[in-house]
Amino acid sequence: MHEFSIVNALLEMCEKNAREHEAKKVTKVEIKVGKLSGVEPHLLETAFDTFKEETVCDGAEFVMHVQDIVIRCQSCQNEAELSKNEFCCPKCMSTDVSVIDGEEMYLMRLEME
Secondary structure, three states: OOHHHHHHHHHHHHHHHHHHOOOOOEEEEEEEEEOOOOOOHHHHHHHHHHHOOOOOOOOOEEEEEEEOEEEEEOOOOOEEEEOOOOOOOOOOOOOOEEEEEOOOEEEEEEEEO
16 A cells, blocks of 8 residues: 555655644645546545544644546647546547646645644
8 A cells, every 4th residue: 555655755744844834733734636646545545544643633634636637639739637537639539648737646735733
């Protein structure tokens, strides 16, 4: 389960940010997870809820935004959000597309006290 190592890194970032801002605790962690990131959202949430105990994030709300795949067509320059993993332009049906969003995971926002 690689979600554990992701949560471990996320908790370390939260600890570091809390120290830098002289906060005693993190009350909310907001992330964005792309559908192509290789992260299973349910497992990530479970791992966060399990491993946040006895850290600066103990009791923190975990908010996850799952990002659909966004492509740019190289033929017609159309940008489109895909709901399925069908990598063709919905406008011109070209398969000459590049992914411009939906592959990464970002820490978007922390709320601290």
